[in-house]
Amino acid sequence: MGIDTGPSRSPAAGEDSPPHRYTGALAANIERRWQDRWEKESIFSAPDQHDRGSEKFFLLDMFPYPSGAGLHVGHPLGYIGSDVLGRYLRMKQRNVLHAMGYDAFGLPAEQHAVQTRRHPRTTTAANIARYRAQMRRLGLAHDSRRSITTSDPDYYRWTQWIFLKIFNSWYDSDLQRARPIGDLVAEFQAGTRQPPDGRSWTDLDQVDRRRLLDGFRLAYVSDAPVNWCPGLGTVLANEEVTAEGRSERGNHPVFRRRLRQWMMRITAYADRLADDLDRLDWPEPIKLMQRNWIGRSEGVRIRFPVSHEAARTTAATAAVDVFTTRPDTLFGATLLVLAPEHPLVEGLTVDAWPDGTDRRWTNGAPTPTRAIASYLTRTSQKSELDRQTSALKTGVFTGSWATNPGTGQPIPIFVADYVLMGYGTGAIMAVPGQDQRDWDLASALGLPIVRTVDPPSDWHGEAYAGEGAAIGSANDQVSLNGLGVADAKTVITDWLVASRSGEPEVQYKLRDWLFSRQHYWGEPIPIVWDEDGPVPVPETDLPVLLPEIDDYTPRSYDAGDIDALPEPPLSRAKDWVTVTLDLGEGPRTYRRETNTMPQWAGSCWYYLRYLDPDNSHRFVEPSLERYWLGPNPRQPNDPGGVDLYVGGVEHAVLHLLYARFWHKVLFDLGQVTSQEPFRRLFNQGYVQAHAYTDPRGAYVPAEEVTEHADGTFRWRDTEVSRTYGKMGKSLRNVVTPDRMCDLYGADTFRLYEMSAGPLDASRPWSTRDVIGSHRFLQRLWRLHINEHTGDIRVTDAAPDPDTMRRLHATILGVDADLQALRTNTAIAKIIELNNHLTKIYGSTGPPRAVAEPLVLLLAPLCPHQAEELWARLGHASSLAREPFPTADPRWLTKDTVDYLVQVNGKLRAHLSMPPNSDADVVHSAALAIDNVNAALEGRQPRRVIHVPDRLINIVT
Secondary structure: OOOOOOOOOOOOOOOOOOOOOOOHHHHHHHHHHHHHHHHHOOOOOOOOOOOOOOOEEEEEEOOOOOOOOOOOOOOHHHHHHHHHHHHHHHHOOOEEEEOOOEOOOOHHHHHHHHHHOOOHHHHHHHHHHHHHHHHHHOOOOOOHHHOOEOOOHHHHHHHHHHHHHHHOEEEEOOOOEEEEHHHHHHHHHHOOOOOOOOOOHHHOOHHHHHHHHHOOEOEEEEEEEEEEEOOOOEEEOHHHEOOOOEEOOOOOEOEEEEEEEEEEOHHHHHHHHHHHHHHOEOOHHHHHHHHHHHOOEEEEEEEEEEOOOOOOOHHHHHEEEEEEOOHHHHHHOOEEEEOOOOOOHHHHOOOOOOOOOOHHHOOOOOOHHHHHHHHHHHHHOOOHHHHHHOOOOOEEEEEEEEEOOOOOOEEEEEEEOOOOOOOOOOEEEEOOOOOHHHHHHHHHHOOOOOOOEOOOOOOOOOOOOOOOOEOOOEOOOOEOOOOOHHHHHHHHHHHHHHOOOEEEEEEOOOOOEEOOEOOOOOOEOOEEEEOOEEEEOOHHHOOOOOOOOOOOOOOOOOOOOOOOOOOOHHHHOHHHHEEEEEOOOOEEEEEEOOOEOOOHHHHOOHHHHHOOOOOOOOOOOHHHHHHHHOOOOOOOOOOOOEOEEEEOHHHOOHHHHHHHHHHHHHHHOOOOOOOOOEOEEEEOOOEEEEEEEOOOOOEEOHHHOEEOOOOOEEEOOEEEEEEEEEOOHHHOOOOOHHHHHHHHOHHHHHHHHHHOOOOOOOEEOOHHHHHHHHHHHHHHHHHHEOOOOOOEOOEOOOOOHHHHHHHHHHHHHHHHHHHOOOHHHHHHHHHHHHHHHHHHHOOOOOEHHHHHHHHHHHOOOOHHHHHHHHHHOOOOOOOOOOOOOOOOHHHOOOOOEEEEEEEOOEEEEEEEEOOOOOHHHHHHHHHOOHHHHHHHOOOOOOEEEEEOOOEEEEEO
């Protein structure tokens, strides 16, 4: 079979099976009873900070998006791993908060609702109910009182409240923190800060003051290049666009175009987001991914005056600014290149080709205007990845020229798609001698190539980007010739500053966060509009409820209709859009914002709401945030935050970066005491499985594939090819945990998932191997329970010394393994101990002094069977907070150690001796062994190599 789905009925459940054998059916009965009891007694409810009896631990999973397909066996890997840790820590007397919520807003639910003609609220509620039932069946020890759903108005009221806090804040670059916008107004009024345009606050009318403040806000409206998908009728996030420049959902063409959108000024926090990574206990690859995403670069902003008289706007004729990390190559810049989305493109595009224009620069168009328009359309249909990786470099002349401030020579201004608005200024000085992409473009267009760094004598390539002495880099005022790259950078930077042609600058790849979505199923943005701009809704009017509408489908257009404008579904709710409010100037009519927030919004702060989910007055009570998230005073430089966050590496950048940004704003505004949301991060691996494709390359249901004797695989009489990948709906290779629980029970499923390899490593799925975990639990059950009568088999006899040593060595090892999330090695140790007990006490039953610790060791991993055995051992209360066994040092020392006895490096015998025996005593005992004497053949030892407590090697 393609995916081995196991036997059709529970193993060892045949007609001749003893009535009390641990089968899938018995396991299911036990598991339901204990899940009901845990829920009835609120066993996993975490007391708040008023309970000072134990040290707290906030354990968090990346909460799921509840799709209609439910969980497959890959999803619970991290959930079970964190559950094992949480159960272990409770037994170590920690106050554990472990809750689960649902990331319920977003495009997938909306698209599903469109297809099924069911309201997304209805389908989302049904999906959440299924997820909850599946997680309950797995025995996950969540505090059910604290569950949240991001689409619940009682939740998104506070998402909107946080948005307003961000909207009403600005970033003080002098103090390096966010401050209320009211503080900025006070500084303008007092004259301690001046508006950027040089006018005083008193010179501005009310409209100008609003526009000035809007330019400082952390949440603002701006024309921004976005991914516009006419076929879906919405703007898409970068992660929703494929490398081929098409929508992930529906495979529609996606275009880059400028639209007026809400943005968040995450770039103000770029340095703090990068620097504070050093304070976090995160995997280094994740930190590197975030640093690369932020992309901090030190360089110089250089102004290139525009010199062509035909440039069409005054703004365009001033200068084109470029940012470069290699200002030392300035003398080799033979053209300027703008990104197609650059705001100066239109102004720099002239009406006719200047005299002498090279035909290769025109792209065959009669005018620059026609050439640029055609080029922009073609570029908009490409993804940024495609634009950067395409081997063919293309560009079109704007008809305008700039002056290289280093050489004083005119250079043409081009538009080329390999230049992106997302980095620097969206314009580059192209230096073909030092950059291969520039070389390729210059070669195609017949433009000059000037080297400014002398390549090695054996260099046979084209562009050279390495170290070397500067050449061809001098004018009447400055010379770089002969200098190395670092010194040349310093000299040219000083000259550019002195000549007012540039200044040092730090740039980031990080762009401000595009926050608008043309969806229905999302948080309404709590903003209304008047004729002069955006106005925040009063906090007392929150939540701004999502209105009921009949048609929540975004208006879609022909796939190629790039000029169409998005029409958000909320714009159809006419009675909701037009609203009369009294915001302090008497009743006025406003228009509501009809874009909604992105799905990321609700996930930016959900961990905070777990702390205080029913509070209707605050998003979280300060004392609760301080207790669960505040910095640890015993740990220097601790930023605070969740004690452990478990989730997939796919969220390494966007979710984690956005959440860190929101949290830092809340910290700056005094709303939280922790400076970071997640102090420690753990990425679980993936579950992988075989998948199968038919001759067209389409995936077929893996459970329907059969394997034949000749090694081929067939699906419905069609031969298919086998591949391997992450389990999921797209590969049609899903196995559900429900089926595994039906066949074997949840504890078997938990044990298999935790034993298949290190938790942070991906692992293959094989249902055939699950039975091995089930058989171990049957052996452990059989050791304690009489399968025929159901009676307990445990005795009050004293364990033998060897068993006690093995028990306490196992306790020591499992304790360390569970603390470090090494569940697979912890399980191996428990299995080894159970095998020993079965061998020694299988016929009589294990001593209670060993049986009870064994059950407690098993409890975090297989809690249902452990609870049942604990109860049958005579305990009335749950073992959820029973102290975890402690290794007794007396049993961790050995009476004897095993020496390997070698002659000339070859093993000849084993020797048992007391630990730390005198070397001469060990030598004498070794020489007295018959096998050793036979190997010596009468020869006298020349020397004896002695490794204490381990080895004797007699060398002749």
